[in-house]
Amino acid sequence: MTYSILNTTSSNALKFIEKYHKSKADKTILLIIGDCMIDYRGRARSFLDWGERIIIIKQDGSVLVHQPIMREPVNWQPSGSKTDFSVKDELLILRSHHTRPPEKMKTTFRAIKLVAASKLYDKAKLLISGMETDVVNEIISNPEAIEDGLRISKREKHVKSGMIDLFGYDCNHIPVVIEVKRSLATISAVQQLRMYVNDIKKDVDTAIVRGILCAPRIPDMVKKLLNDYDLEWKEVERQIVLPDDYQKTLKEFSKQ
Amino acid sequence: MTYSILNTTSSNALKFIEKYHKSKADKTILLIIGDCMIDYRGRARSFLDWGERIIIIKQDGSVLVHQPIMREPVNWQPSGSKTDFSVKDELLILRSHHTRPPEKMKTTFRAIKLVAASKLYDKAKLLISGMETDVVNEIISNPEAIEDGLRISKREKHVKSGMIDLFGYDCNHIPVVIEVKRSLATISAVQQLRMYVNDIKKDVDTAIVRGILCAPRIPDMVKKLLNDYDLEWKEVERQIVLPDDYQKTLKEFSKQ
DNA sequence: CCTTGAATATCGGTG
């Protein structure tokens, strides 16, 4: 069931919203296109002057305000917010309120181009691959890609300064700390690795502990810094593969 | 100008899109509500099974796919993508393509609940306050809030390990490094601060350099770590204020 | 162009 009206007045919009959305807001998304201004107070504070935007109120209470460009919403409310509509001085007003953290957003419409309400059924979960976990898994299942004779003994090893992605020993039984970045390695990754190596030196009471930064891309400046600290690096390929189960589905579905 | 159709066929949807969106895609946003499946390949790879979603194609080429819950789009294409529509086996297909980085998304619809196209005019820019800059500004204009006799001499001081938020001297002329976090202080903030203090010690050739971490919230674990490294902390209030110019606008606009 | 760091980040996992 989907309903919509075009170019309507505030009071008609309110009637429409009360009829098709209000009583079943948790089962019905609401969509408004109109000329509005927005005031937000919460973790920060913002004000957005008049302009034509798309507003979506989702079934979990989240609210999105989208300008005609940009991937990101210009304003929003988090999941779990409560929305309320009213008309004042012939202007439609949408108030959204969130409890913890306290956040409220007030949207005032002076023109309404479209209002639509729809019950949406969607139980599908996104199947995705190509993230850092995959890089870590790849190294675990194939440690010689980093170095011959490398043996991984622990994943997500907690030390004083944080959490080591991968820990193991090289062919000479020297401890090796591996920090994995899924894309660009930054200076802070070097600092992290340096801390971890020092932590291990104290923990194991060994003078020699190797530290290796693994990432698909490591800028020269970062390499230089690694050198200064007697750390190592290895540029790794990030491969994007879906599990076999999806491969078949994908194959049938898409021949791009 | 806003146009829409409800519960239509693929070929009618295509006709609608060609008439009201295709020729002027850079000036018209397109909105589709329908039952679709999505295949994405680019920086990662993903597959999303059938389900009812909202799709928005914006005037800058960005594409958003929203499920009925969650603030985040389940799939998307970045600004600058090119979209193309077709009908195959009576299914509407939307392909979106982005060049750098290479990313493509294929959306196949088996039912269409709503298609809407609209020219949106929005020149407004978001006025916002409450960010890290504001916390830094607050400390600059009111350093005694951190400590009596503190004098800030430099903002954004570059050192080997990165950039110091605030640098100054205490009442005993001892150098003070201040790291500011706008919300939660993390372990990495401690590591950052520690690096900066060491950098300054080398630069100035002084044995004593103080380091203070300033944040609205500092977990006990982080405080403990700061203690271990002989660093200090100060929990600061983050006040959210818009510049005076907007205050008036806000006052007139909203009496929440 | 590349690099860096903030964000009303959001979100999921873990203790």
Added chain:
DNA sequence: CACCGATGTTCAAGG
């Protein structure tokens, strides 16, 4: 609930 780290992070600013 607090905390922690990844994200197809996105985005803006600076070199």
